[in-house]
Amino acid sequence: MDRLEQLAAQWAVFADKPDARILCWLVDPDEHAMVDAFVAVEDDEHAGQTADLFVPLQATFAPGRYGAALLREFIEKAAALHAGLDDATTPAWRPPAAAPNAPEPLPLLQACQSFIDHYKLPGLLALVLTPAEIADQAAFRQWLESIARTGLPKLPKLRLVVLDDKKAPALTALVQAEPDRVVAVPADLDMPSARLEISENAGNLEMPGGQFRHRFVQMSNALGKQDLVAADQHAQAALNITTAQGWFALAVPIHLAMGASLAATGRIEDANGRYASAEASAASGESAGDPVCTKLRVQARMCRGSLLIHAAAWQLAASLFAETLPMAQATKEPGMIIDCYRLASFCLEQSKQYQPAWQQGVNGLAFARTVDKAALATTTVAYLGESLARLCKRSQFSGSWKRIEQELVNLLGPKWRPTAHLPRGAAT
Numbered sequence: 001m002d003r004l005e006q007l008a009a010q011w012a013v014f015a016d017k018p019d020a021r022i023l024c025w026l027v028d029p030d031e032h033a034m035v036d037a038f039v040a041v042e043d044d045e046h047a048g049q050t051a052d053l054f055v056p057l058q059a060t061f062a063p064g065r066y067g068a069a070l071l072r073e074f075i076e077k078a079a080a081l082h083a084g085l086d087d088a089t090t091p092a093w094r095p096p097a098a099a100p101n102a103p104e105p106l107p108l109l110q111a112c113q114s115f116i117d118h119y120k121l122p123g124l125l126a127l128v129l130t131p132a133e134i135a136d137q138a139a140f141r142q143w144l145e146s147i148a149r150t151g152l153p154k155l156p157k158l159r160l161v162v163l164d165d166k167k168a169p170a171l172t173a174l175v176q177a178e179p180d181r182v183v184a185v186p187a188d189l190d191m192p193s194a195r196l197e198i199s200e201n202a203g204n205l206e207m208p209g210g211q212f213r214h215r216f217v218q219m220s221n222a223l224g225k226q227d228l229v230a231a232d233q234h235a236q237a238a239l240n241i242t243t244a245q246g247w248f249a250l251a252v253p254i255h256l257a258m259g260a261s262l263a264a265t266g267r268i269e270d271a272n273g274r275y276a277s278a279e280a281s282a283a284s285g286e287s288a289g290d291p292v293c294t295k296l297r298v299q300a301r302m303c304r305g306s307l308l309i310h311a312a313a314w315q316l317a318a319s320l321f322a323e324t325l326p327m328a329q330a331t332k333e334p335g336m337i338i339d340c341y342r343l344a345s346f347c348l349e350q351s352k353q354y355q356p357a358w359q360q361g362v363n364g365l366a367f368a369r370t371v372d373k374a375a376l377a378t379t380t381v382a383y384l385g386e387s388l389a390r391l392c393k394r395s396q397f398s399g400s401w402k403r404i405e406q407e408l409v410n411l412l413g414p415k416w417r418p419t420a421h422l423p424r425g426a427a428t
Contacts, residue, residue: 003189007038008049010185014159015052015124019180021152021159022144023126026166026184030191030224035163039128051123054161061131063139067105070127071095074108078115093118105143109151112158121157128161133418141174148174148181192221212241212250219254223261231258248285252278252296259303268307275304295331298324302336305343318347322360334371335379338364342384349391358397361388365404368411376411382418 014023025035039056042048055077059069075095082092096114098107116125134140144162152158164171166186175184199217204210215238222231235254242251259274278300285293301324308317321344328336341364348357361384368381385408392401408416 003034003191003194004038004041006189007034007187008042010187011038011050011052014183014185015050017180017183019153020183022148022174022178022182023159023161024169024171024175024182024184025161025163026169026186027163028166028187028189028191031166031187031189032163034189034191035128035187051121052126053121053123054126054128056128056130058130058132060133060135061140061143062135063143064104066131066140066143067108070105070129071108071111074111074115074127090119105147105151109147109155109158113155116155116157124157124159126159126161130163137170141171144171144182145174145177148178152181192224195221208241208245212238212247215241216254219257223257226261226265228261228265231261242281246288248281248288249290249292249296251281252285252293252300255281256300256303263307263310268311272304272307275300275307278303294327295333295336298328298331298333298336301327302339302343309343309347312350314347314351318344318351318353318356321347334368334375337367338371338379338381338384341367342380342387345384345387349387354391354394354396357387358391361391362404365407369407373411382408382412382416385412385416386418 010025011023014020027035036056039054042050042052042054055074057070057073057077059066059073062069078093078095082090093115095107095111098110102110112125112127115121131140144160147160152160162171164184169184171182171184175182195217196214199210199214202210202213205214215234219231219234219238222228222234235258238254239251242248242254255274255278259271259278262268262274263271279297282293282297282300286297301320305317305320305324308314308320321340325337325340325344328340331337341360345357345360345364348354348360364381364384365388368376368379368384371379385404388404389401391397392404
């Protein structure tokens, strides 16, 4: 709650600036969730402290069509907002018709002003832009600069919110180019202290559960500071508790967190040892009858596979992913199963074993046909499609591309390809 109040105070200062139009919140990775919580709280009619309406939008950024994608998402959010109104007599808002060949992003801005006028909003309308993917960071910065200069100054009740990495900001040039209209604000929430305070207030620190929780928090905070020595000490203390209590599942995230941090610093062998320990703990829990450990064991093996990919040990990685497939199938998690097919295919392709790579890919696509489309949309099947597209450039598979492409369209729609994989210029 203290952190939410800090964000609310930062927002209030920004909102009071007469010329400010874009808030660039500088956040650490562990602060993103607090911004999400702030937006959610402010959009609750009982919990919100401001008169402003925040609308989170996650459309993928692609040059030339971002405004249109935002408008489509905004229209969907507006319909949901109207459905939640207490007053059923309030007429629903309809976006104004865009003029033919209207320049990007004019239709979006016109729709926002129409929405503000229709509902007579007492405060500001804030679009919180967190693109699911940014194909071109420089183009995204240019898009924001253009809208800050030409569109937003004419709309006194519209604001944009974007998040930027505090340690390596990508939008510094934008802030420098438009210092009055684009305001950079460090969130500075000190989440490590918040986590410790929450754990301390939760109590039970004399009991194994409370002791494990507090050690886990201390380990996480040490990893955030890249202090691997302190992190290892807290990790070992937490593992001693899991061993004494037979908490196999709780040992796994300790090993995975340590493994990821070791891998990031180049200590690949140590990281692999941690991932192997995570798998061993999960296997012990699986033998003890804990169904959660089946999924955790697959996750540990996928982490080991990522290390092998990093080391370009393609054959070993392909074998590991293929051997993990039956375990993934036991979890009944479509995302895990498709990842096994996809990564096995990718590794075989990299080792120039094209026929086995093709077989893994088409087997993965065959499995995808058995998955509910809503669940399929959350998987990486589109990237499996990209692997098959590359293989179809080889003569022995080229005759299959039309069939494969049609299957991908049937599964994911005509715009199935990930934006980052589109040919240069195709997004426009």
